[in-house]
Each structure stands twice: as structure tokens, then as C-alpha cells.
Amino acid sequence: MGGLTQDPAFQATTFVVIDFETTTPTGYPAQPIEVAALALRFEDSAWTETGRYTSLIRPPEFAPVTPADTAQTGLTAEQLQQAPTPAEALGALDQRLTAGTPYLLVAQHAATEANVLHHQAEHSPTLARTDLLDTIPLAKHLIPNLPNYKLDTLLNHFGIPQPTDRHRAPADVDVTAKVFLRLISAADEDPRIANLAALVKTAGRTAKANLPVQAGLFDV
Template sequence: MGGLTGDPAFAATTFVVIDFEATTPTGYPAQPIEVAALALRYESGAWTTSGRPFSSLIRPPAFAPVTPAVTAQTGLTAEQVNRAPHPAEVLSALDRRFAAGKQYLLVAQHAATEANLIHHQREHCPALARVDLLDTIPLARYLYPGLPNYRLDTLLTHYSIKHPANRHRAYADVEVTAEVFIRLVHAADENAGFSDLAALVKIAGRTAKCNMPAQGELFGPTPVGQRGHSEPI
């Protein structure tokens, strides 16, 4: 492979692919109803998973019920999520997966959505909320400027990745986003513009809101890697 995956900083980073499903109540921020995460490492020329995948339904607050539109998209019903754990329980459990002294980047398709959901839940997941992000959309746009759009379904078709039957469920979307990310890294590795992790971050990096100055915008170029605490992912 090329310079990107040969960069020690790239090898030292755990890439955590993350996806939320959410309900969007009028007058309130989006509220998570499901989350999934899958940690990847690039070691000895191959991708491996790091730790166990994480997936859980999340009970939304009363002001953010699951609507028929959400059920039509995700298949999740109000009865299912109303039996789920509260956000504090789920997100604190995910937060404990981020170990002190390790370098992480979150990976998401349209990372603004995940970044905002995490930021609004930051009291439950302070370590997660300080991990910066990579967005697959600007990376794909840079590498494949001729595609009609950069939606996940379009990228799956471009790479001939099978669309999952339960598309728009968090873990199914995490699995296929991880496949897309691996393909994008392979393409970037063959592109002279991606000499190291810093170059990847320059194109696709997004700064977690908790890492920005108080008056900063939500997104900007991200520094490489952030640290968390407790059990490793």
C-alpha cells in the first residue's frame, strides 16, 4: 500500500465507525433512538476489528416520540424503543470503550448528524464527545468527483457492496459504512495527495464541537486523534 497506511500515525489510530438513528421533534435537537459502533485498526497490512461491536436501542424522551415516518424509514416502533435503556445508560456504556492514552477518530457518513447528536448528549459521553471525526462524504467527493451524489446508497452501488436488508438500522449502516471507508482508504492510499494521516484529515476531518473555541463553528479541520478513558474499544 502507499504512504497513507504506512504512516505511523495512521497505524496508531483506532477508527470508530459510528451511526445513530434518531427522531427529530419540533423545537428540539434530534434525539437518538439507536446507536452502533465498530472499531477498526490497520495492522500489518490488513484491517482488523478492535474490541466487540457496540449496538443498542435508546429510549427517547417523551417530547420526542417515534413517528410513523421514523418507523417507515427504520422499522423501529415506539413499543420497541420505549422498552430500551435511557440515553445516559447507553451512551455512558459506549463512552467507557474509549481508553486513556489511545488515539481515536470517529468515522461517519455525513458526520454532521453524528457530531450534533453526540454533542447534545455530551454529559453522558464526555470522552466520546471529544473525539474528532472523519466524514466519508468529502473524502468520496475528493476521490470520485464524477458521481451523481455521495449518499451512502450511491457509494454502496459504486463499490458493488450489497445493500443490507435492514438499511437505516444503526448496526447495518455501520457495517456498510465501514466497508465504504475501507475502500476509500484503499483509493486514497493510491493517490499521491494522501501522503499521511494529516492529509486525510485535511480533506475529511471534522472537529468535535467540544474541541472548538466557545465561539467557533461546529466544524473545521480537525487535529489528528483525541483521547478518552476507561475500557478500550
């Protein structure tokens, strides 16, 4: 192993791979209908799974599950009628994060997860303030010249089998985690990514809640 995984800051961090399935109602931000998360730590020269969570989420009335959503995810309105509310599902996930523990969220195209968490900050304040790593810029940095950096392309590149329930949050979290671990293995051999700070510089995304608030140009 190289410098990255020997960095004390890297070893102290819990990496939480997260994925949402959503509806996209006109005039509103995307609304979660399923969430999955998988927590990983690098300890004693090996990766350890330290937690796992998944839940369906009942969408609000203004964001019903559409036929297109069902075609994408397999989830139906009937399945979600008795699902936990966003407050219940995301609140339960948020409470699993331990105060004082360094966390980074990991996602494929992390802007999607960042936006969902930003709009659900009332229910998941800790998650909404947790910065993210995006597997796309990390893959672009480590594996140049792929035709694109979609999840399916990365799975094919690494020889990771497609899950039968692709586009469900638990399955997508599992394969995203596998891609992330392959990328970290490659980064560990890359002298440009010698520590956690370099990893964050390469692939980090600041949570919206942590961005500085810009004052209005004409505030008096």
C-alpha cells in the same frame, strides 16, 4: 500499499465507525433511538476489528417515535419502551474508549453524528470530544463526478450489496465501514493523501467540544 497506511500516526489510530438513528422532535435537537459503533485498526498490513457495540435507546417523552420514524427505521415506540436510556446506552459506549488511545470517529455525513454527540455530551464526554472523518468529502475528493455522494450511491459504486435492514444503525455501520475501507484503499494510492494529517485535512470534522470558544464582540 502507499504512504497513508504506512504513516505511524495512521497505524496508531483506532477508527470508530458510528451511526445513530434518531427522532427529530420540533423545537429540539435530534434524539438518538439507536446507536452502533465498529472499531477498526490497521495493523500488520491488514484491518482488524477491535470492538463492536450496538444498543437501542429509549427516547425522552418530548421526542416520541413517529410513524415516519418507523417507516424509515422499522423501529416502533413499543420496541423502545424498555430500551436503555441515553445515559445508559451512550455511557456504556463511552466507557469502552481507552484513555490515551488516539481515536477518530468515522461517519457518512458526519455532521449528523457530531450534532447528536454534542447534545449528548453529558452522557458521552469522551465521544463528544473525539474528532471525526466524513466519508462524503473523502469520496468527493477520490471519486469525482458521481451524481451524488449518498450512502446508497457509494454502495452501488463499490458494488457493496444493500443490507436488508438498511436504516438500522448496525447495518448502516457495517456498510459505512465497507465504504470507508474502500476509500482508504483508494487514498493509499493517492499522493495527495500521504499521511493521517492529509486525510484529516481532506475529510476531517472537528468535534464541537474542540472548537475554540469565540468571545462576544462587546465583552468588557
